[in-house]
Amino acid sequence: MINGIALLVFLGFAVGLLVLVRRTIFTQHRSDLRMLGAVADRLERSHAQKVLRVLRARNIAALIAAMVGGVVAWNLHTQFPSAAGLPLAMAPAGMWVLASAVLAWWPLPHEFADSASEASSVASADLTPRSTSTFGPRWGIIVPAVLLAATTLGLLVAGILSGTDEKGRFRNLPYISANGAELDNNMVVTHIQLGHGSVGPFPGWYYGLPVLGLLLVGAGLSLWALYSNARRPRLRATKLLAFDDAVRTNVGFVVSTGFSAMLCLQAAPLMLFAASALFSSGQSTAYVVGQVVEGDTIPDTVLDPVLGILAVVIAVVALMLLVIGTILLVRWLGWMATTLRPLKEHSTTTVIA
């Protein structure tokens, strides 16, 4: 019954994910920051250039921080094999914590020392309230929130279901199965024995709690980055209003796309662990009372159909998340790459006939 409900939940999640992705995530249009920053006069264009330079440096630093996180996780994994893959299991969330810390703490400039005195005495503001969801994709808050909630719920359920391994770490899935049989003198099965077993790795508390902690820190830092992106004062030059909006939109996409990618790539391997453990726990030896067991032959193993289907569905959803996460990662790099090229310069050459 519970397995059936879990199956329906995962199927619903998979369908919802497909609809959400098809309708929102694949359609992204990037503004050309170089063109928008080039419309202002010389001084203002130099300010736009500075903003673009800092944005570029910040994006590269976030990328390097994430890569450093990945390398550290890999080194820890190879140096401490007894940790049973914990550093690798935490790697996506850890990498995002480092990247989002850079994005949250490194402010973009909005005031410049070389502003003309006349221009610096005038300031303008539009009266549109800005919030964390104003810039970036329409799904920028809802998709990461749904993925975070689903991952949190999944890790909590997996934690509750988990049992200890030989070292007392909650990284196994305990189960009861009918794997044994009592035989009489004629080798006839008289009674089927229920046996206790456990299979791992399973995303129990051992993996779940550190990952959950990092996910919550990453979510907090992402929200902070979006909040500071909205609250940052506008550039003084009204000609740079569209450029300012495009910079904020770029930051919004970088944060939302990066966090969503990390959540997908974090949840997918844990779900594959869970699917594998569930599949193994659903197998039992098909003894039948009255059956004659001949020699050393052991009856075929049978698979609990509901557990089997549940494991397959979880594995399929995990693979979907892996694909979506990879696509989002490519989009994330694409948003970062838009800041790599310098502003376009207006031609000042006049043609004399």
Place this chain on the structure above:
Amino acid sequence: MIILDAAHPSGPAEQIRAQITALIQSGELAADARLPPVRQLAGDLRVAAGTVAKAYKELESTGLVRTGRANGTRVNPGLVLDTLALKDVQRVVTAARKAGLSLEDVQGIIAVSWNA
């Protein structure tokens, strides 16, 4: 869009109050439209948060806006001046723009007519 000029004889809070009042009475700011948070507007205009808070408080005291704890500051309904003079002003602005006149030119002409 509101513009704050440090060289203007009125103080920054008065400039903010006057311009938001004009935007509400001309219908540019619709009824129930939400005004930006005090910190956002203060940051954009490069003034202290207290300056914007003072302007908002004066707008609230004259009944132009209302402030709720969760809703922020919103424009009260029924405050658009639907007078012939307002429509004439809008016509003058359109005509002046077409003629290539600047805001200062138009302000000068109006000041002369006003004092005549």
